[in-house]
Amino acid sequence: MLKRLLGAFFCLFFMQAVAQEKKTGAWYMYFYKTQFKESNWGIQGDVQYRNWNLGGDLEQLLLRSGVTYKVPETPLMLTLGYAHITSGVIGDSDDTSMESRIYQEALIPQKISERFLLTHRFRYEQRWVENQDFRTRYRYNLFLNVPLSKPTMTNNTLYLALYNELFINGQRDIGDGRKVEIFDRNRTYLGLGYALNDKMKFQLAWMNQNVNTQNKGQLQLSFHHQF
Template identity: 30%
Template structure:
């Protein structure tokens, strides 16, 4: 609870400071498509893998591609832990700029997820830490070495099932996630971004589900005065397998 209060205090103070600072906002529209696999090993352990492709819309330009793999351990029905690795291949962050080469990022992550049932609403809170390694580059291409950042994430999410029929269901999902940067290289953008999401998930059977939703991502860049305001349509396929 104290952690949540600290985050809320940060949001409030950041909003006050940001209101007094001139912003240069770049509005963008994107489409995210992903395949999310959950391999259940036993009642406690599972392996989750994710393949995520992100493109700009109008014009259609590649943004980045993501591969994530993580192991998850269920302590109880209310508490779950996870740890894993992610690889990002970034083509560009602006559809009108092509550097001619892609920039890789390597990321280690750990999280704790707390789950709570509130009648017909399932609520979960995720606390996540990321160790991010960005490959160095200049105007000519990639160079040796990497730059390191910490990032701390807090997400609160709720879902509500409209109906269930045997192994099928339809539910609404709403979430809000705050991300905070940290590290020696972080000067003007301690606040990284905030993501608000709403979507519908349809369970086709016990193994397969699809989800379509809208996300708004408001992200501060390294300058401190430049921002991305991104409207994102996200389509996901969830696939569960058991050993």
């Protein structure tokens, strides 16, 4: 059954990529997290290289890191962080624009039975986008991981990774008479993960991003590292 599931999963990837070749992007991501010894404090962040297509047409280079605090006797983890984003232009142009971003985040893991691992993430962003007025944005992400090859997420476990994230703009006016919608975007993610151990996980996924101007698929490859 597991082999059939893997086969169906990769067939879906191939069919989606072929059917939407001109619209499909590819994102390569590294997520890291560490907790200082004998402390509730730590660091987490990510590096993401995003392509407009399956090749090398830069969509975004995102560098993000934050200081975390694990609230004692609760599952709640808080983060204060900074991100720098370089965004490219679709096509042959090498033009880029820059964004600096400060964010605050609350992460709440939740276990439903032994197999369903939920995580709620609330994030508030303050954004300084090049040639735009100061902006804010609200984000909510619901993650779900489900072990497939074993009852729990232990060493050498295949698992299903799902999430849905909603983005809401804090204001519509971005300067020079330009406006954006209150709804910014929504991301729906379906992935297959492999937990090598409790420190290293890999995911291959398909993510659909719906914004006001387009609906686009993304192939995603990510490495999740805790040290």
